[in-house]
Amino acid sequence: MNTLPRLQIDLNGILHNYRTFAAARAYADTIMAAVVKDNAYGLGARAVADILYRNGCRTFFVAHGTEGSEVRTVAPQADIYVLQGYGRDTRDHFIRSNLIPVLNTPAQISLWHQDQPNQQRPALQVETGLNRLGLTATQVATMTETERDTFGLILSHLACADDPAHPQNQEQRQAFQQIRTLFPHAQYSLAASDGFLLGKTYQFHIVRLGAVLYGLNPVPHASLHSQNVVQFSAPVLRVCSVPGGSAIGYGADYITPAPRRIATLSVGYGDGVFRSFFPKGRLWFNTPAGWIDTPVAGRISMDNLMCDITDIPPEYVKEGDWGYLIYDGWTADEMAATCGTIGYEVLSAIGHGIRAQRTYI
Amino acid sequence: MNTLPRLQIDLNGILHNYRTFAAARAYADTIMAAVVKDNAYGLGARAVADILYRNGCRTFFVAHGTEGSEVRTVAPQADIYVLQGYGRDTRDHFIRSNLIPVLNTPAQISLWHQDQPNQQRPALQVETGLNRLGLTATQVATMTETERDTFGLILSHLACADDPAHPQNQEQRQAFQQIRTLFPHAQYSLAASDGFLLGKTYQFHIVRLGAVLYGLNPVPHASLHSQNVVQFSAPVLRVCSVPGGSAIGYGADYITPAPRRIATLSVGYGDGVFRSFFPKGRLWFNTPAGWIDTPVAGRISMDNLMCDITDIPPEYVKEGDWGYLIYDGWTADEMAATCGTIGYEVLSAIGHGIRAQRTYI
Numbered sequence: 001m002n003t004l005p006r007l008q009i010d011l012n013g014i015l016h017n018y019r020t021f022a023a024a025r026a027y028a029d030t031i032m033a034a035v036v037k038d039n040a041y042g043l044g045a046r047a048v049a050d051i052l053y054r055n056g057c058r059t060f061f062v063a064h065g066t067e068g069s070e071v072r073t074v075a076p077q078a079d080i081y082v083l084q085g086y087g088r089d090t091r092d093h094f095i096r097s098n099l100i101p102v103l104n105t106p107a108q109i110s111l112w113h114q115d116q117p118n119q120q121r122p123a124l125q126v127e128t129g130l131n132r133l134g135l136t137a138t139q140v141a142t143m144t145e146t147e148r149d150t151f152g153l154i155l156s157h158l159a160c161a162d163d164p165a166h167p168q169n170q171e172q173r174q175a176f177q178q179i180r181t182l183f184p185h186a187q188y189s190l191a192a193s194d195g196f197l198l199g200k201t202y203q204f205h206i207v208r209l210g211a212v213l214y215g216l217n218p219v220p221h222a223s224l225h226s227q228n229v230v231q232f233s234a235p236v237l238r239v240c241s242v243p244g245g246s247a248i249g250y251g252a253d254y255i256t257p258a259p260r261r262i263a264t265l266s267v268g269y270g271d272g273v274f275r276s277f278f279p280k281g282r283l284w285f286n287t288p289a290g291w292i293d294t295p296v297a298g299r300i301s302m303d304n305l306m307c308d309i310t311d312i313p314p315e316y317v318k319e320g321d322w323g324y325l326i327y328d329g330w331t332a333d334e335m336a337a338t339c340g341t342i343g344y345e346v347l348s349a350i351g352h353g354i355r356a357q358r359t360y361i
Numbered sequence: 362m363n364t365l366p367r368l369q370i371d372l373n374g375i376l377h378n379y380r381t382f383a384a385a386r387a388y389a390d391t392i393m394a395a396v397v398k399d400n401a402y403g404l405g406a407r408a409v410a411d412i413l414y415r416n417g418c419r420t421f422f423v424a425h426g427t428e429g430s431e432v433r434t435v436a437p438q439a440d441i442y443v444l445q446g447y448g449r450d451t452r453d454h455f456i457r458s459n460l461i462p463v464l465n466t467p468a469q470i471s472l473w474h475q476d477q478p479n480q481q482r483p484a485l486q487v488e489t490g491l492n493r494l495g496l497t498a499t500q501v502a503t504m505t506e507t508e509r510d511t512f513g514l515i516l517s518h519l520a521c522a523d524d525p526a527h528p529q530n531q532e533q534r535q536a537f538q539q540i541r542t543l544f545p546h547a548q549y550s551l552a553a554s555d556g557f558l559l560g561k562t563y564q565f566h567i568v569r570l571g572a573v574l575y576g577l578n579p580v581p582h583a584s585l586h587s588q589n590v591v592q593f594s595a596p597v598l599r600v601c602s603v604p605g606g607s608a609i610g611y612g613a614d615y616i617t618p619a620p621r622r623i624a625t626l627s628v629g630y631g632d633g634v635f636r637s638f639f640p641k642g643r644l645w646f647n648t649p650a651g652w653i654d655t656p657v658a659g660r661i662s663m664d665n666l667m668c669d670i671t672d673i674p675p676e677y678v679k680e681g682d683w684g685y686l687i688y689d690g691w692t693a694d695e696m697a698a699t700c701g702t703i704g705y706e707v708l709s710a711i712g713h714g715i716r717a718q719r720t721y722i
Contacts, residue, residue, distance in 0.1 A: 001472055003448035004425055038631035038663055039715060063631065063664040064365055064716055084598065084627050084664060087364035089718065105599045107680050111362055131609045132625055132665055133599055159611055168613055237445065238466045238494055248492045250520055252529055264493055266445050269706045270399035270424065272713070276637070276702070302399055302705060303424040303445060304493055319468050341637070344663060345630050352633070352713035354400060355425055357450065 001320040005234035005267040007356040009043050011051045013229035017213050018052055021193070024224055025207065026200030033059035035192065035210030037067055037083065041344060042272075042351010043214055043230070047360055050074040052213075061208050065090025065099055072097035081123055081153070085133075086112045094118055102155055104133040113150075121152030124183075128175040128190075129168055130159040137179055153187045153206065154180050161194035161202075162218040169198055194218045216333055216343040232326040232350055234267035236319050239309070248306050249298025254279070256308075262297055263309045265323045270302040271356055272349035273325065280338040283307040284324040287316035291329050326350075362681040366595035366628040368717040370404050372412045374590035378574050379413055382554070385585055386568065387561030394420035396553065396571030398428055398444065402705065403633075403712010404575055404591070408721055411435040413574075422569050426451025426460055433458035442484055442514070446494075447473045455479055463516055465494040474511075482513030485544075489536040489551075490529055491520040498540055514548045514567065515541050522555035522563075523579040530559055555579045577694055577704040593687040593711055595628035597680050600670070609667050610659025615640070617669075623658055624670045626684045631663040632717055633710035634686065641699040644668040645685040648677035652690050687711075 022032040034057050040048040045067060049060055053075040061081045062068045068080045079100060085108040086094060086101035093099060094117035102123040103109045112122055125134035134156060140148075156176050160166035173190065180188050189206035191198065196207045197219050211218050212226040242248075244258040256262075265283065269275050281296035283305075297308040309317045317323075326332050332350075333343035350356075383393040395418050401409040406428060410421055414436040422442045423429045429441045440461060446469040447455060447462035454460060455478035463484040464470045473483055486495035495517060501509075517537050521527035534551065541549050550567035552559065557568045558580050572579050573587040603609075605619040617623075626644065630636050642657035644666075658669040670678045678684075687693050693711075694704035711717075 001448050001468060002450040003445040004427065004450050041663075066365065066716065084364040087362050087596070089363040089365050105680060107362060108598075127601070129608065130611075131601065131603055131607055131623060131659070132662065132667060136601070159608060159613055163612075166613070168608065235448070237469075240488070240492065240497070242492055246492055247490065247520060247529065250491075251524070252520055252527070262492060270709050272710075274635075275706050298492070301493065302709065306493060319466060345636050348631050348663065349633075349710065349713075352710075352715065354713065355427065 002235045003237065003266050005232070005271050005356040006322070007350065007353070007358045008231040008361060009047070009358070010229040010361045011047060012361070013215065013227055014043075014048055014213050015051050015055055017215065017226040017229070018057065018209065020226065021196065021209055021212055021224065026203050030203050031059050031206045032057070033061055033206050033208050034213060035061045035208050036071055037061060037063035037210070038348055039067070039351060041210065041214045042348045044351075044358070044360070045070050046074055048213070053078060059206060065093035068099040069093045069097040072099070086115075086117075088115075091115060091117050100152070106135065106139060121150060123153035123155055124151040126154060126156050126176070126179045128156040128172040128179070130157050130172070132157070137175070140179055140182060148183050149185050151183060151186050153189060154183045155189045157192065158190065158195045161192065161198055164198055164219065173202060197222045197224060211344060214347055215331060216347070218342070228326070228328045228331045230326050230332060230347065231324065232356070233322040233324045234265040236263045236317060236321050236323055237266050237304070238264040239317065239319055240264070250301065251299055254298040260297070260308050260310045261314065262306050263317060263323065264304055264306050266304060267325070268301045268303045268305055271353040272351070273300055273305060274339045274341070274346075274349065275300045276339040276341070277305070281335070282330065282338060284327060284330055285309070285312060285317050285321065286324070287312065289316065292316070293330070363596045364598065364627050366593070366632050366717040367683070368711065368714070368719045369592040369722060370408070370719070371590040371722045372408060373722070374576065374588055375409055375574050376412050376416055378576065378587040378590070379418065379570065381587065382557065382570055382573055382585065387564050391564050392420050392567045393418070394422055394567050394569050395574060396422045396569050397432055398422060398424035398571070399709055400428070400712060402571065402575045403709045405712070405719070405721070406431050407435055409574070414439060420567060426454035429460040430454045430458040433460075447476070447478075449476075452476060452478050461513070467496065467500060482511065484514035484516055485512040487515060487517050487537070487540045489517040489533040489540070491518050491533070493518070498536070501540055501543060509544050510546050512544060512547050514550060515544045516550045518553065519551065519556045522553065522559055525559055525580065534563060558583045558585060572705060575708055576692060577708070579703070589687070589689045589692045591687050591693060591708065592685065593717070594683040594685045595626040597624045597678060597682050597684055598627050598665070599625040600678065600680055601625070611662065612660055615659040621658070621669050622671045622675070623667050624678060624684065625665055625667050627665060628686070629662045629664045629666055632714040633712070634661055634666060635700045635702070635707075635710065636661045637700040637702070638666070642696070643691065643699060645688060645691055646670070646673060646678050646682065647685070648673065650677065653677070654691070
C-alpha cells in the first residue's frame with residue numbers, strides 16, 4: 001500500500017510524436033524544433049531534450065534563460081532560443097550557455113547589443129496579430145537594413161491556429177509574409193503545433209513543436225494526432241460505505257442521493273489537480289471488466305479527492321488500488337475539458353507538483 | 362530590465378502570524394502546530410519550518426513521509442505528523458526521520474504494526490463527517506482497549522469551519538467528543554486555522570495552523586486576521602498602443618472596445634497563474650499616484666499575460682516596471698476570488714512554479 005501519487009512519462013512516446021509530425025512536414029528541409037519551455041510542459045525539460053537531442057533534434061525553444069541552461073546540459077550543439085528574450089536577470093545564462101534570445105521590443109534589442117553576452121545572431125519576434133510580444137510593422141520600418149541583418153530568425157505566433165477556420169490565421173500569415181520580406185538574410189518561423197497543421201504555407205524554415213510532443217491535440221479534428229505520453233494516478237487510501245444524505249468533503253458541497261461507496265484517493269490540488277475538477281471530473285479504474293470511470297464526489301482537497309465507486313463491483317476497487325486521472329484512454333485534454341480548461345494547463349500544473357513519484361519509461 | 366517573475370516571501374510575517382494566533386488560544390497549554398504540507402502551501406517547507414522551529418514550534422504536520430524528511434532537516438526535536446498516514450512507498454522516511462503517521466484506515470494500522478518502522482506512538486484519524494479519511498465510530502468500536510491505547514493522538518477534520526454558522530461544525534464536534542472518550546490516554550486535535558476561530562470548545566490539545574500562517578483568511582469576518590506574507594510580481598516586457606477592434610491574445614477572445622495601451626507581463630499559467638484569471642483578474646502597479654489596478658486583457662498564456670493600462674498615465678508604467686498579482690493591498694484570497702477559487706489553491710499553484718526568482722525576506 002502506498003500514499004504518494006504517481007506520474008509516469010513515456011519518453012519514447014514523446015520521440016514517437018516528434019517523428020510522426022516531422023514525417024508530415026511539407027518540405028524535407030524544414031527544421032522541426034522542440035518547445036521545452038515550462039520544464040517541457042511539466043514533464044521534465046532535461047529528460048525530454050535529452051531523448052530528442054540524442055535522436056537528431058538540434059533546435060529547442062524555451063521561455064527563459066534559466067530554462068535554456070537546463071537544456072544546454074543535454075544538448076551541447078543545439079540552437080536554444082529563449083522566447084521571453086533577453087533580460088539582465090538571466091544574463092549569466094546567455095553567457096554560460098550560449099543561448100539565442102528572441103528579442104521582443106526595441107528596448108530588448110538595445111540591451112542585447114549593449115551587453116553582448118555572446119556572439120549568437122539574435123532572433124526577432126514580430127507582431128502579426130496576437131498582440132502579445134514582438135515589434136510592430138511600424139517599428140520594423142524604422143530599422144536600418146544593417147540593423148535588420150543582425151537577426152538570424154524572424155518569428156511570430158498565431159492566436160487562433162487551434163481553429164483552422166478562423167480568419168485571423170490567414171491575416172496573421174499575410175502580415176508575416178509582408179514583414180519577413182524586410183529580412184532577406186534571415187530564417188522564418190510562424191507555426192507551433194497547431195499552426196503546423198494549417199498546412200505547408202504556414203511551415204516556413206522552423207516549426208516549433210510543443211503541445212503535440214506531449215500528447216496534447218489542440219486541434220480536435222486534425223488529420224494527424226499525437227499519442228498520450230502520461231499516466232497520472234493515485235492510490236486509494238480508503239473505501240467507505242455511507243448512507244444516503246451524507247455530506248462528502250469541504251463545504252458539505254456534495255450530498256449522496258442514496259447509499260454510496262466512496263473512495264478517497266491520495267491526490268489533490270497540491271498535486272496540480274484543479275479544484276475545478278469538481279463536479280465534472282472522472283476517475284478511472286483498471287478492472288478485470290476493463291477500464292471503468294467514476295465521478296468525483298465533493299470538493300477537491302489539497303491532498304485528497306473522493307469519488308463515487310458504487311457502480312463498480314466491490315472486489316474491483318480496494319484500498320491500495322490505483323485510480324487514474326490520465327491514461328491512454330483518457331488524456332490530459334479530456335481531463336482538462338472536465339475542469340473547463342485546456343490540456344496545456346493541466347499538464348503544466350500536474351508537472352509542477354513535487355510530490356508525485358515521477359518515473360520515465 | 363528583467364524577464365523572470367518574482368516571488369517574495371516574508372518569513373517574519375509567517376512568524377508574526379504564528380504568534381498572533383498562538384496568543385489568541387483559549388488555554389495556554391494548547392499546542393499550536395504548524396501545517397507545512399504541500400511545501401508549506403508552496404512557500405517552502407524547509408524555510409517555514411526552520412523559522413518556526415527556531416522560535417519554539419515543536420509540532421508540525423505534513424501530508425507525506427517525503428515531506429516529513431524535509432522538515433526533519435531543520436526541526437531535529439519536533440513531532441512531525443504525516444496526515445496521509447503510512448505507506449510502503451515512504452517507509453524509509455518514517456525510519457530515517459522518525460515520523461509519526463496519522464493512520465486513516467484499519468489497513469494502514471495493520472501495515473504500521475507489521476512494519477514498525479520506528480517506535481513512535483501513531484496518531485489515529487477518526488471520521489466525524491468530512492467523509493474523507495479516518496476510522497468510523499463503528500470501526501473504532503471493534504478495537505480492543507489495548508489497541509486503542511497504542512495511539513498518542515486522536516485527530517479529525519472539520520468540513521465547514523470556514524462558515525461559523527454551518528450546523529455541521531457542531532455536529533462534527535459532538536461526534537468527536539463521543540469518539541474521543543474511547544481514547545482516555547491520548548491527546549486530541551480537531552481544529553485547523555478556521556476551526557480554531559470557532560472558539561475554545563474546538564481547540565483541544567493541538568491546533569493545526571496552516572492557512573493563517575501564510576496570510577490566508579479562510580473566515581472572512583473573523584475577529585482575528587493574518588497578515589499577507591507574499592509578493593508576486595512580473596516585469597512588463599512590452600507596452601503597446603493598439604487601435605480599437607484589436608484582438609488580444611489566444612482565440613482573439615478579447616477585442617479592444619477603443620484604442621488601448623496594453624502591457625505584456627512575463628508571467629503565465631506556467632508560473633501558476635490560472636487561465637481562469639481571465640477575464641476578472643487585476644494587475645497592480647505601484648505608481649507615484651499610489652497603487653493602481655488594471656484589468657487583465659485576453660486569455661492567459663503559458664508564459665505571458667496582458668493587461669489594459671490605458672487608465673494609468675504613460676509615464677507611470679514603462680517596460681521593465683513590475684506588475685503585481687499579489688501584494689499587501691491585494692492578497693492571495695483576493696486574487697483567488699477573481700479566479701473563482703480559494704487562496705489555498707492560488708498559493709499552492711504559484712509556489713509550485715519553478716521559474717520565479719524566489720527570495721525570502
